[in-house]
Amino acid sequence: MGSALGGGCDIKAFAIAGGRIEPVPVRWATDRRMLYGDGLFETIRCRFGRPFMLDAHLARLARGARTIGFRRLPPRIALRAICAAAAGSVEAVEHGCLRLSVSRGAGRVGPLPDPAAAPEVAAVAYEYRPPPEEAYARGYSACFAPFPRNERSPIASVKSCNFLENILAREYAARRGFDEAILLNAAGRVAEASCANVVAAFGRRVISPDPETEGCLPGIAVRLIARIASRQGLKFRFGRLPAEAFLECDEAFLTNSLIGAMPLTSVDGRKLGCGAPGRIAPAMRERIEAMIASRCPASR
Numbered sequence: 001m002g003s004a005l006g007g008g009c010d011i012k013a014f015a016i017a018g019g020r021i022e023p024v025p026v027r028w029a030t031d032r033r034m035l036y037g038d039g040l041f042e043t044i045r046c047r048f049g050r051p052f053m054l055d056a057h058l059a060r061l062a063r064g065a066r067t068i069g070f071r072r073l074p075p076r077i078a079l080r081a082i083c084a085a086a087a088g089s090v091e092a093v094e095h096g097c098l099r100l101s102v103s104r105g106a107g108r109v110g111p112l113p114d115p116a117a118a119p120e121v122a123a124v125a126y127e128y129r130p131p132p133e134e135a136y137a138r139g140y141s142a143c144f145a146p147f148p149r150n151e152r153s154p155i156a157s158v159k160s161c162n163f164l165e166n167i168l169a170r171e172y173a174a175r176r177g178f179d180e181a182i183l184l185n186a187a188g189r190v191a192e193a194s195c196a197n198v199v200a201a202f203g204r205r206v207i208s209p210d211p212e213t214e215g216c217l218p219g220i221a222v223r224l225i226a227r228i229a230s231r232q233g234l235k236f237r238f239g240r241l242p243a244e245a246f247l248e249c250d251e252a253f254l255t256n257s258l259i260g261a262m263p264l265t266s267v268d269g270r271k272l273g274c275g276a277p278g279r280i281a282p283a284m285r286e287r288i289e290a291m292i293a294s295r296c297p298a299s300r
Contacts, residue, residue, distance in 0.1 A: 033103035037162030047296035049091025086123035097128035139265030140179035145169040151215030170194040192216035196254035251278030
């Protein structure tokens with residue numbers, strides 16, 4: 001550690017905690033997750049301590065690791081074990097959230113990562129409070145973010161710890177009284193919301209921006225919705241969604257692993273469809289919640 005930071009001198013790290021300066025582990029202070037956002041994370045819904053669709057989340061984590069050039073990840077069995085250990089702390093509550101993060105490693109300060117550093121993993125679980133039923137009955141409002149998403153960025157489709165752009169978009173929306181922000185890509189098409197994928201319906205045709213081309217995350221929940229939609233006779237596809245067409249949709253909703261399917265009823269004060277939740281979003285949410293209850297029962 002010492003040679004990586006400064007020629008073998010006695011390196012120490014400190015943090016301000018409770019108004020006092022206290023020593024902290026050098027490994028923590030030089031973790032690239034903290035220094036540069038150089039890492040990946042997954043947010044996983046839990047019910048009574050059981051993670052929902054954990055394998056899908058771990059598969060996405062592995063794809064992201066390959067995309068940004070991680071040398072290696074811990075074995076899948078080790079990742080599952082740390083997730084189980086963390087999720088066990090919320091086994092007494094119905095709604096829990098598990099956050100798994102992986103850093104490229106620690107030890108070297110500078111833009112180039114240490115090729116010898118091994119990825120470091122952390123997991124924490126906590127009680128999650130879903131949006132109130134009134135929110136689902138009313139639907140979310142959104143605005144367009146004031147800056148574009150670069151769909152050509154190598155991390156556009158990676159769930160990176162460098163999440164600042166999404167945070168700034170969400171804060172922009174909140175300051176203006178909206179629930180969410182919609183990010184358009186450089187081509188003027190819908191990419192995603194700050195913390196969710198976007199789905200729009202035109203009759204029985206349902207479309208969500210394509211992670212391969214539009215600058216959005218390959219969401220776990222939206223892919224689940226794609227499968228459910230096909231079973232219900234809806235024509236779901238991933239593709240391009242120009243902003244003008246999006247505003248003319250019959251119904252829209254937001255989806256991620258925590259909220260399920262949240263109706264989106266207006267953008268920048270303009271009604272989407274009739275300005276109230278449609279039929280597809282509530283049906284999707286009901287189906288997802290039923291799957292969670294079935295796969296994550298209370299008793300072990």
